Amino acid sequence: MGPMRRTVAELVQERWGDHRPGLWCEDQILSHHEVAAGAAARAALLADLLPRGADPHLGVLLDNTPEFPLWLSAAALAGAAVAGVNPTRRGPELARDILHTDCRVLVTERAHLPLLDGLRLPGVRILVTDSDAYAELLEPYAGAKPDPARATPATRMLLYFTSGSTGAPKAAICSQGRLAAAGQSLVGQFGVRRDDVHYICMPLFHGNAVIADWAPAVAAGAGVALRRRFSASRFLDDVRAYGATYFTYVGRAVQYILATDERPDDRDNPLRVGFGTEAGAVDAARFAERFGVRLVEGYGSSEGGAAIQRSAGTPAGAIGRATPGDDLAVVDAVTRRECPPADFDVDGRLLNGAVAIGELVNRGRTPFEGYWRNEDAYGQRVRDGWYWTGDLFYRDREGFLYFAGRTDDRLRVDSENLAPAMIENILARYEHAAAVAVYGVPDPVAGDQVMATLALRETDTAGRFDPLAFAEFLLSQADLGTKMAPRFVRIAERMPVTATNKVHRVGLRREGFRCADPVWWRPPGESGYRRLTDADVVALTEEYAAHGRSELLDR
Structure with missing residues (x-):
């Protein structure tokens, strides 16, 4: 069968x-x-x-x-x-x-x-x-x-x-049928055995834990170990206690685990693989180095309409290629034409983001089964026979796909489209950062400005943030384009996240630079960062009003 x-x-x-x-x-x-x-x-x-x-x-x-x-x-x-x-x-x-x-x-x-x-x-x-x-x-x-x-x-x-x-x-x-097939597919992809133990620390009310963790365990007859709620400090102890060999993650869970104190025996654990999204290449490498565990970044829209599988030869920063049978394309949402392939310089910097970044669509047969009692939402997701993921991507000339963020996260700085996910991967290299989020705040005149929130490691505090060292770090990143450097940097004790450990970007964007946390910024024409003061906020607010863009601060 x-x-x-x-x-x-x-x-x-x-x-x-x-x-x-x-x-x-x-x-x-x-x-x-x-x-x-x-x-x-x-x-x-x-x-x-x-x-x-x-x-x-x-x-x-x-x-x-x-x-x-x-x-x-x-x-x-x-x-x-x-x-x-x-x-x-x-x-x-x-x-x-x-x-x-x-x-x-x-x-x-x-x-x-x-x-x-x-x-x-x-x-x-x-x-x-x-x-x-x-x-x-x-x-x-x-x-x-x-x-x-x-x-x-x-x-x-x-x-x-x-x-x-x-x-x-x-x-x-x-x-x-779809859940059973998803479980069996992951059994084949990761070689899940009957004697494996799947550690479920992501919330089971979310599709990720059920589809990517529980379903393959059921399909293979593997064991399941539960953590009532995710705990970074208890992660390794649980893995050892249960003999866990596989786990899934979403959002910033990996960063929180990496932010815990290192131990000499961190690599002494039974884990074989972790599967999830949004860990980023930098943190995946850190996780492998520290725990000896391979993290596999995957992509699958929550509704099941499109999926990307990582394969041998996938370049650093890429998710992978479309799964067999899918007709995935990166298209301009207005013209509905396929975007040209991405061009990179020798340092890996995306050169043509303005035209290469578009929305990922599945033009072929999709397993998406709809929404319960919500035809309007279905019509927004499936248009003209295509499944629209709501996610931004760009594709290289070999067909590998790179995640660039949600369509709602799109950044346009000085008429250039920027990929928030790409900037996050660069900022994640900053040694003091435990978690990073990049998003847009409106520019006083036109378009957006880049804002970043950094949650510092436990050994650091907001008061120890060194704006000079951070600026020097940015200058040393060869793949950071001149328009990618954050205009505003918010320092948070802990990254605000949703119940599924995804960054609460809507809240971050809404607060912008008018937040309770300390914010540093680079005023126009200056290369260094300095603390944003109340007087700066007043002056900026007046500038938005002068250009008729005040309402954008409360979007």
Whole structure:
């Protein structure tokens, strides 16, 4: 049976009778059989709880506890869909996520009950996993046998929310067939074995942890180890304690791990590979040097509409080439014509960013399965038969693709398009930086100015930031173009991130240089940085007003 014909329910059922350890969390260990049996019991309970004729959807508002993968497996067996609910959402926004996805059952724990206080959730049955009532409710279903026939490859499995930074989060649909195929594909890509242990420290309410970490473990019959919430300081201890061989990361998690104190035995660990996004070439090299672990940077849009695989010979800084069967192109969003290939100088500096940077589209067949009850969002994503990723890229003459940022992150300085991701990779070389974010703030006259936020390593403080040394560092980077050097540098104790460890760029852009953290800047015509004062902010604000651009400061 081919990969596309498998269901997650079948993969779960195959663990029945397998008494090897399969799930670790703190002091709790469950065998693969106990996971499958627990999932079967929950699937039977769910079938009785769901109203007849209702969409079989359940919300899961949990940290990374054993109940989360148990309910993922249960939903697969029951032919139901899981909506992972983000616990950082609050009030009406949280209620909206639950009601929008038509969840008739919400699985949560006592720690999250205060989030539900005062919310109107009509028709939603709430199960509290760490309660006596929950144990009593499950007891009659002990011994239930799995019935994977409830599910087909087309059965909805996940309703996972994409970023809500520019509006209400959209619930992307993922079927059992697509999730099973994704898991099997990663098993082949990374050679996942039955004796491997996948360490899941990224939040399971996010698609990355489920699709890139849990699914390949289920497909291969590998073990899963959970961390309730990501902890950089506990990362290596957990890896050793669980014998973890594989993990996934998103956003700045790798930078936080690298910012922890080094130990002489850092390389004494069982990890074989890490797979994720946005680590950057510099931090990936640092991670490999320090821990002896290869990080593989991949790219896949949250909705599954386009993917890029790294292969042998991929140049430094590139993500890779399109996966077989995809017809990916970098196009100008206005003309819809393919952008010319990128040209580089001897130092690797992009020379023609103004025309080479465009949006990545998939012009071929896409596995994107749409959004739940959101046709407008679907129409924005799929236009004229093309899948538009919303991500900026450029392509070299050999066909390798380079990530340049989100379309919302596009920078245009002195009529030149700049790639924020490229500038971030350069600034990440600064020895005192634990995390870097680059984004645009409006120029008082036209276009944008480059602003960077640096989170310093634990041994440094904002007061020890040396603007002269930083300026000298910039001058020594041969691939930093003259328009790439930040006009403003914000020094933060910790990089503001979302619940999925992605940089909170919307908040950074909105605050700009008018923030509570210390900011250094290069006034026009000056080569060095000096502290931005209240008087400077007043003068800049007046300059924006003089050119009719004041409203851009609050965008």
